[in-house]
Amino acid sequence: MNPRLPFDDAAWEKSDQIEDSWLDLLFDEDIYNEIGIFLAEQNCPRQWADFKFFKSGxxxxxxxxxxxxxxxxxxxxxxLPGVHMFPEEKVRNEVSIMQFITKRTSQTMPIPIPMVFRWGERNESPSNLGPFIVMDHIDHERSMSDLLETPGRQSKQRPELNPDISTTRLKVLYRELADIVFSLSTLSMNLIGSLKQTGKSMWEVAYRPLTISMNEVVRLGTLPRSKLPTATYDKASLYFEALAELHISHLKHQRNNAIDSADDCRRKFVARFLFRKLVRDRDLRDKWISHEHGPFPVWCDDFRPQNVMVDEADKVVGVVDWEFTYTAPVEFTHAPPWWLLLEKPEYWTKGLDDWCAQYEKRLQIFLQAMMDCEEDYQTRNERLEESQRLSSRMRYSWDSGDFWIMYAARNNFAFDAIYWNKIDQRFFGSNGSDNICDVWKKRLHLLEHEEKETMEKYVDLKLRENETRLLSWDPDQYTLEYMAKTEL
Incomplete structure (x- = not known):
């Protein structure tokens, strides 16, 4: 069984094509100069010394x-057009959460975030390139990932934690990261969603939570934008059900590379229907949702060592890339970070079991660093409620398997292997089979009649889709206009 649902290759090819073409456009002499003039005018009367293309992330x-x-x-x-499916929404949300975090953490455990000077819509940008943010550049030596990963990694190689890093060194670096994770956990709202600033020091949850998965299932899973969640949520279970529905919609709509065979299709639908059952069934839900009504802490989908900047002394000087940040169920924050090994479990070359074994070793060190962070916080603030401690809750999330529910909920393309290997038997008992590819057959009796009918309907549809390779894509309006203008 493939450990993950592959990306739609036709959509991926088109996404890369648009991105490459647009990046080439930025070096057109007139456009390049207009960008420079735009930045110079934003900072007038300061005199500029140098202007350059910085990077493409x-x-x-x-x-x-x-x-x-x-x-x-x-x-x-x-x-980037072709990569960001919701550029205007992304920019609006990112600016708001950056300002919120800066304001709300300044008195407790400050997170160094770039200052936003200006942001705007596409029609306000140079050459109408797209919505934008002008922010200060944080001078740094390297990223935290550079300190943690195996030396000598080439730029196109996936990151992996240096196996020879000492425990002492690792704890020091983990401690820098634990401070940020803990600080974010102290910020919360009464709804799940993206923030809107309503006053000088006031924010509210006004928009849906825009997630990486939502972007990727449109970009690389060919899900129509109309099928995405649009609401905010006042209960954790409502949001988890929305994520479960997103998994089902993704499988229904991905045009290419979604299934290998009729049984592969059935296996994937059974897993998604049972995952939804974990939310809808009150007895099952109570085993892993413990904070139904919040409050809901700030969560960043893309927080990882690569986005943490450090100076020559290896101290954190900046944290960047906040576009997929929103308030989320407490259970997200209570799960230990997946990035302790730098690499995700579905990409681990030695398989999921080895990832877990290596992760467990590093988790012990991270939890010690988190406990030190909690003690320091208590010393500075004189009081730390037991409910605010993350170390014990992260330990429980990993030991109980809640970690995997959170991971599966947020990662559409990694869902299948995670569900069958780490979630199914916990809730539905031993399957009596050594072949994980056949387990779904022993779970069919747990499905509703309507679910079985839906599954068979889509088995036929998906098999017919496999006969041809077509692009079925629903990007944003700006990307569509760019495609038409450049005939891509």
Whole structure:
């Protein structure tokens, strides 16, 4: 069984094609100069010293301008067409959460976040390139990932924790990361969703939670945008059910590379229907949802060592890339971070069991670092409620298996192997089979009649889809216009 549901190859090819073409466009002389003039005008009367294309990351392209009066610089950040499916929504949400975190953590455990100078819509940007953020550039030596990963990794190789890093060194670096994780956990709201600033120091949850998975199932899973969640949520179970429905919709709509055979299709539907059952069935739900009504802490889908900047002394000086940040169920925060090994379990070359074995070793060190963080917080603030301690809750989440429910809920393309290997037997008992590919047959009696009918309907549809390779894509309006203009 494939450990993950592959991306739709036709959509991936088109996404890469648009991204590459747009990045080439940025170096058109007129456009490049217009970007430079735009940044210079934003910082007038300061005199600029240098202007250059800074970098293209996973979701954004950036230009950097430095000035004669200071070592700091200004960064213009633009979402990549073909990669970001919701650029306007992304920019709006990111600016709001950056300002919220900066304001609300300044008195407790500050998280160093770039200051936003200006942000705007596409029609306000140079050459109408897209919605943008102008922010200060945090001078740094490297990322935390550079300190943690195996030396000598090539740029296109996936990251992996250095197996030879000492326990003492690892704990020091984990402690820097634990401080940020804990600080975020102290920020919460009464709803699940994305924030809107309503006053100088006031915010409310006003928009749906925009997640990485939502972006990726549209970009690489060919899910129509209309099938995505649109609400905010006042109960954790409602949000988890929305995520379960998203898994089902994703499988229904991905045009290419979704299934290998009729039984593969049935296996994937059974897993998704049973995952939804974990939320809908009150007795099952009570085993893993413990904070139904919140409050709901701030959660960043893309927080990881690669986005944590450090100085020459290896101290954190900045945390970047907040676009997929929202308030989420407490259970997300209570799960220990997946990134302790830098690599995700579905990409681990030695398999899921080895990932778990290696992760367990590193988890012990991270939890010690988190406990030190909690004690320091209590010393500075004189009081730390037991409910605020993450170390014991992370330990429980891992030991109980709640960690895997949270991971499966958030990761559409990794869902299948995680469900069958780490979730199914916990709730539905031993399957009596050594072949994980056949387990679904022993779970058919747990499905509702309507679910079985839906499954068989889509088995036929998916088999017919496998006969041809077509692009079925629903990108944002700007990307569609760009595709039409460049005939991509």
């Amino acid at each position: 996973g979701f954004n392209a950036s230009f950097l301008m430095t000035f004669t009066d200071t070592d700091t610089g200004a960064l213009l950040r633009l979402p």
